[in-house]
Amino acid sequence: MLDSEDLLPEQVTSAVMDDLHIDGRDLRNVLDSVCDREARAGMGPNQLRAALVEAWQEYEAAKPRLAYTCGAEKFFGQMWRNKAGWPWKEGEAPKSQPTAPTQPVHNHRSNAISMDEVRRRAGIQ
Numbered sequence: 001m002l003d004s005e006d007l008l009p010e011q012v013t014s015a016v017m018d019d020l021h022i023d024g025r026d027l028r029n030v031l032d033s034v035c036d037r038e039a040r041a042g043m044g045p046n047q048l049r050a051a052l053v054e055a056w057q058e059y060e061a062a063k064p065r066l067a068y069t070c071g072a073e074k075f076f077g078q079m080w081r082n083k084a085g086w087p088w089k090e091g092e093a094p095k096s097q098p099t100a101p102t103q104p105v106h107n108h109r110s111n112a113i114s115m116d117e118v119r120r121r122a123g124i125q
Helices: 009-018 025-039 044-063 072-079 114-122
Strands: none
Touching: 009 025, 009 044, 025 044, 025 072, 044 072, 044 114
8 A cells, every 4th residue: 555655646636636526637637737747846745635625725715706717727727826826806815924834634535624614714704
């Protein structure tokens, strides 16, 4: 059995898609590319998985405050790392805050952050 730190980028893709309940061949290709690039840059699989899941959950929570939205392929392909670059409505961009380091995801189902928690953190009621 592989240790979670021995996951291949494609396995991280599968885990992220499973965590977020999203699918699609084009999305899988984009996430495979992102995961491969981040793995080559030295990001561990658990950290990457948690970062991708958290970014999507924050994006989903922020959608009412965005001028327009995009699908998962474009989000992960171009926008997931740059929250300040999301298409915020005028006056809606969040203030820059230091973020805590991402915690590794050991059991992806039990460590998932609820949407209520994401909304609370984003200041959405």
